[in-house]
Amino acid sequence: MATIPDFPIGTSTAVPGLESTFVDEMGGLSVPWQGAEVPDPKLLVLNEDLAASLRLDVDLLRSDDGVAVLAGSAVPAGAKPVAMAYAGHQFGGYAPLLGDGRALLLGELVGTDGRRADLHLKGSGPTPFSRGGDGFAVVGPMLREYLVSEAMHALGIPTTRSLSVVETGRQIYRDGIEPGAVLARVASSHLRVGTFEFAVRRGEVLQSLADYAITRHYPTLTDLPATGKNNRYLAFFEEVLEAQASLVARWTLVGFVHGVMNTDNTTISGETIDYGPCAFLDAFDPAAVFSSIDHSGRYAFGNQPAVVKWNLARFAETLLALVDSEPNAAIAAVTAVLDTFDARYEHHYTAGMAAKLGFSGGSVDRTLIDDLLTLMEDHRADWTGSFRALADELRGDSTPLDRLVPREHIGPWLTRWRNAVQQQVRAPAEAADAMDRVNPLYIPRNHQLDAALRAATDGDLAPFEKLLEVVTHPFDHRDEWSEYAAPAPRSFTETFRTFCGT
Numbered sequence: 131m132a133t134i135p136d137f138p139i140g141t142s143t144a145v146p147g148l149e150s151t152f153v154d155e156m157g158g159l160s161v162p163w164q165g166a167e168v169p170d171p172k173l174l175v176l177n178e179d180l181a182a183s184l185r186l187d188v189d190l191l192r193s194d195d196g197v198a199v200l201a202g203s204a205v206p207a208g209a210k211p212v213a214m215a216y217a218g219h220q221f222g223g224y225a226p227l228l229g230d231g232r233a234l235l236l237g238e239l240v241g242t243d244g245r246r247a248d249l250h251l252k253g254s255g256p257t258p259f260s261r262g263g264d265g266f267a268v269v270g271p272m273l274r275e276y277l278v279s280e281a282m283h284a285l286g287i288p289t290t291r292s293l294s295v296v297e298t299g300r301q302i303y304r305d306g307i308e309p310g311a312v313l314a315r316v317a318s319s320h321l322r323v324g325t326f327e328f329a330v331r332r333g334e335v336l337q338s339l340a341d342y343a344i345t346r347h348y349p350t351l352t353d354l355p356a357t358g359k360n361n362r363y364l365a366f367f368e369e370v371l372e373a374q375a376s377l378v379a380r381w382t383l384v385g386f387v388h389g390v391m392n393t394d395n396t397t398i399s400g401e402t403i404d405y406g407p408c409a410f411l412d413a414f415d416p417a418a419v420f421s422s423i424d425h426s427g428r429y430a431f432g433n434q435p436a437v438v439k440w441n442l443a444r445f446a447e448t449l450l451a452l453v454d455s456e457p458n459a460a461i462a463a464v465t466a467v468l469d470t471f472d473a474r475y476e477h478h479y480t481a482g483m484a485a486k487l488g489f490s491g492g493s494v495d496r497t498l499i500d501d502l503l504t505l506m507e508d509h510r511a512d513w514t515g516s517f518r519a520l521a522d523e524l525r526g527d528s529t530p531l532d533r534l535v536p537r538e539h540i541g542p543w544l545t546r547w548r549n550a551v552q553q554q555v556r557a558p559a560e561a562a563d564a565m566d567r568v569n570p571l572y573i574p575r576n577h578q579l580d581a582a583l584r585a586a587t588d589g590d591l592a593p594f595e596k597l598l599e600v601v602t603h604p605f606d607h608r609d610e611w612s613e614y615a616a617p618a619p620r621s622f623t624e625t626f627r628t629f630c631g632t
């Protein structure tokens with residue numbers, strides 16, 4: 131057992147009610163640990179609505195004791211903080227031991243909705259899984275995860291959420307000296323495909339982990355038998371596959387590029403996790419890659435469905451012994467489920483695109499979608515702006531669309547689209563209003579987020595706070611927010627890169 135760092139650490143009652151079912155039931159999948167000392171903690175941002183939904187007292191969180199907990203330098207009374215262990219395939223290569231190299235699971239809270247959620251720190255210092263890293267994080271990337279995860283939540287996309295960012299007063303060396311920070315995030319759990327890749331090589335814990343995950347995330351499966359043709363573990367795999375097919379389709383619909391879709395970043399719950407080198411599309415390009423470390427384009431925007439399917443195949447491999455004691459039968463069973471992924475993704479994607487284009491009932495001619503995407507790619511049309519411009523087109527305002535795609539090129543497609551909308555006996559204005567309810571006007575545009583994070587790193591939080599307000603109201607048109615709907619300058623999109631933020 132690794133030795134917990136020997137320095138004075140306080141206890142706090144600012145975060146009461148923390149439970150520890152994962153630690154109590156899943157021995158061998160974590161290491162007891164505690165955060166590093168924090169020289170001069172300063173609360174930068176606190177998600178008061180999220181705190182209230184977790185039954186937490188906002189005033190207590192803002193107190194010195196509360197900030198100490200959120201920074202990792204104090205342990206909540208009764209908590210059992212741990213660094214979680216997991217393995218993973220990173221860019222296709224297997225790493226048998228990864229784990230929380232700069233993070234801690236403080237425990238679990240039951241919210242006002244009755245659902246259990248993890249409270250987890252990121253950037254809280256080195257752990258036994260740090261693999262030579264310093265275990266810390268810096269202000270810019272932690273604020274990036276805070277803002278993007280909250281924007282994704284506002285867009286209705288399953289995601290971890292952010293509770294707070296605390297500046298630590300520690301100076302961290304990255305490209306230069308940067309201010310250190312700790313993010314407190316909330317998830318329905320931090321169980322990953324990588325957790326199962328770690329557990330499968332540790333014997334009996336695998337079945338316990340699977341049962342724990344089923345009970346926590348898919349409780350309707352608990353009554354299924356543990357063996358036989360329709361056992362709970364095969365049904366569990368199918369549920370996770372469905373959740374991930376839906377998730378990646380939603381990413382596609384809003385133009386989100388995760389950037390580092392390793393198996394340790396693929397959750398069992400179907401939530402988006404780890405906003406490191408993520409970005410949103412500006413000009414539509416299926417081959418768009420923003421991550422500075424994705425040299426081969428493995429995690430490009432258009433590759434994301436195939437990557438998730440590949441990750442799910444790795445998950446299926448961990449469950450084989452539970453699905454059937456006869457290896458060939460187990461392989462056949464999980465393969466049959468895996469083979470449904472493409473159809474499931476297509477269903478979610480097509481239904482979403484139908485809504486984005488103003489069709490009711492979730493059906494649309496796929497060639498209409500594909501032909502529009504070809505036009506957008508050929509003319510480097512802004513992804514988010516194009517769908518709002520199409521709604522304006524239905525209202526009789528052609529100016530926004532004319533700025534994106536020349537009329538002589540998109541005109542024939544527009545005729546086909548209008549005719550298809552009218553065949554549904556839907557008035558143009560009604561279709562346009564329906565489109566605006568699913569097509570965001572504001573997203574975390576890369577140039578605006580980059581500028582806000584640079585300002586925050588230098589001590590000015592105002593641009594970040596304003597951008598956060600805007601992107602958490604993605605469908606609400608306000609004249610004073612017009613600049614936040616504008617595409618990035620071409621010069622920015624051609625050079626922009628994202629980084630893991632380690």
